[in-house]
Amino acid sequence: MSASRHIVAKTSASASFSGAAVAGGVLLLAAAIVLIQLGMDQSAKMLLSATAIAATLVYWRLPALSARSPDAEQIDPLTGLTNRRYFHDAGQGMIESVRRRHRGIALMLVDIDRFRAIAGSLGHETGDLLLRHVAKTIRDEAPSDAIVARFEGDCFGCLIPFDPRGRDRVERLAERLAIRLGQPVRLAEQELTPRAAIALTRIDDGTATIDRLVRQADLALIAAKARNDGKPLWFVPAMEEAMAERNAIITDLRAALAQGDIQPRFEAQVDLGTARLTGFEVSGHWEHPSLGTMTAERFMPVAEACGLSGEVSLSLMRQAMAAARDWDPSITLSIPLAASQFQDAWLAQKIIKTLTECGFPAHRLEIEITENALFANLALAQSIVISLKNQGIALALDAFGRGYSSLAHLRALPFDRVRIDPNFIRNMASDPDCCAIVTAIVHLGDSLHLPVAAKGVRDLDIEMRLRDIGCSHGQGALYGPPLDLAQVRQMLAEKRLLAGTTASAPTSPRLAG
Incomplete structure (x- = not known):
């Protein structure tokens, strides 16, 4: 049954249920009156009790079925779901109904990951098929008393009444959706693994409005996209403050780029076998006028969400390359790129152009790509x-x-190195499972002839463990904090690693700080 037919069927069922309930109630009352007139008081009381119970059941069930039938202009023609206008009006009516019955209400927003990139690279027909697939999946999983709508583009809303004592029902629904929408699907001869960002909010204190729920869910959706792990995320009040910060970053980011306020920081990368400095990972640093010092972890997710991550990365790359031209030729630069950048068909040309303009040797540059960058369009990532x-x-x-x-994933692209997630490295000493995972990754790298590097090395004990299991390189707090241009140049001069000087032998694994 299509979504639009489902809505029509549901409305028809509501009308039938309402008519049957009224007719049944009238008949029961008439029968009770007849029994009283015949002197059968006990039977009349029993019948009146049954009528009261039935009325209570109708009161609880009827509001969920009695939403006004959507007009033709309130149906999304692509997916057959209702649109945002109907969702707003019917949703407010549902909120008022559940408030009278002391029930809770939850709103779930679902947004398809990198939908524009998928539609842009594979065609709008494939994009439309994906929207229909997501709409059907949500409608199939949603309870019968939920209101499901396509808001706009690739965003869907689902309003769900629930018993306040059983809020885990909503969470289980979101988790099922996350799993189903993360499964590969074949559309228009293309296999996609779309994934989705899922946000949830709930109000069970009787003060909900549809506008308040949507605003809260929007904030949670932004956070879910930034977290980018595919797991449902509930709204928390702290997200209001995060939104204020996000708005300030968006407002000032482009001007900061133009003025050169976002500058590179350099985190040392070390050969664990020799303690020799081999290169630096480049990240961003921004002294914001009102928010203070910000690292890339703080502002780059916002830059990616508003389409500026590419400009930030290329600006940092350009500054780092210009500074590193007279460093020792053995020193490399590693530049992490956002997943969204690998949906830009011109990315390779932009990087090569930057290399040429800076006169920086290509073999001294390493591009870091996360697995998330592979999901939306592996073919385009491979081409880049x-x-x-x-x-x-x-x-x-x-x-x-x-x-x-x-x-x-390791075999999909010609990687030169694997860098282990720093969370595993930090917990190696305290968590045997993390230690086992790191060991397994290093052995996997050995079998594929891929050097394995560790991020997040904090102390000599972890460094020794990594060296013992065969990890080739490390970076982290043990080797000093990220350095600005002046600091890294001073360190290289002391180590005689500027062009034209003779490198000194390493004396300690700790390079700075």
Whole structure:
């Protein structure tokens, strides 16, 4: 049954149920009056009790079925779901109904990950098929008393009444959807693994309005997208403050780029066998006028969400390359790129152009790519990577082990190195499972002839463990904090690692700080 037919059927069922309930109530009352007139008081009392119970059941069930039937202009023609206008009006009516019955109400928003990139690269027909697939999946999983709508684009809403004592019903629904929408699906001869960002909010204190629920769910959806792990996320009040910060970042980001306020920081990368400095990972640093010091972890998710991550990355790349031209030729630069950048068909050309303009050797550049960048369009990612590799640029799979790692991902692209998720490294000493995972990843790298590097090395004990299991490189607090341009240049001068100087022998694994 299509979604639109489901709505019509549901409305028809509501009308039938309402008519039957009224007719049944009239008949029961008439029968009770007859019994009283015949002197059968006890039987009349029993019948009146049954009538009261039936009326109570109708009171609880009827509001969920009595939503006004949507007009033709309130049906989304692509998916057959209702549209946002109907959702708003019918949703407010549902809120008022459940409030009278002391029930709770939850709103779930579902947004398809990187939908525009998928539709842009595979065609709008494939995009439409994906929207229909998501709409059907939500409608199939949603309870019969829920209101499901397509808000706009690739965003869907689902309003769900629930018993306040059984709120886990909503959470289980969201988790099922996350799993189903994360499964590969074949559409228009293309196999996709779309994934979705899912946000939830609930109000069970009788003060809900549809506008308040939508605003809260929107905030949670932004956070879910930034977290990018595919897991449902509930709204919390702290997200209001995060939104204020996000708005300030969005407002000032473009001007900061133009003025050169976002500057590179350099985190040392070390050969664990020799303690020799081999390169730096480049990240961003921004002294915001009102928010203070911000690292890339704080502002880059916002930059990615508003389409500026590519400009930020290229700006940092350009500054780092210009500074590193007279460093020792053995020192490399590793540049992490956002997943959304790998949906830009011109990415390779932009990087190669930056290399040429800066006069920086391609073999000293390493691009870091996360597994998330592979999901939306593996074919495009492969094309970009091959173009970069043809220029002599190295490729590292970053944050390996986070979420969706597999041997297939390592074989999909010609990686030169694997970097283990720092969360595993930090917990190696206290968590035997983390230690076992790191060991397994290193052995996997050995079998594939891929060097494995560790991020998040904090102390000598972890460094020793990594060295013992065969991990080739490390970076983290043990080797000093991220350095600005002046600091890294001073360190390189002291180590005689500027061009034209003779490198000194390493004396300690700790390079700075």
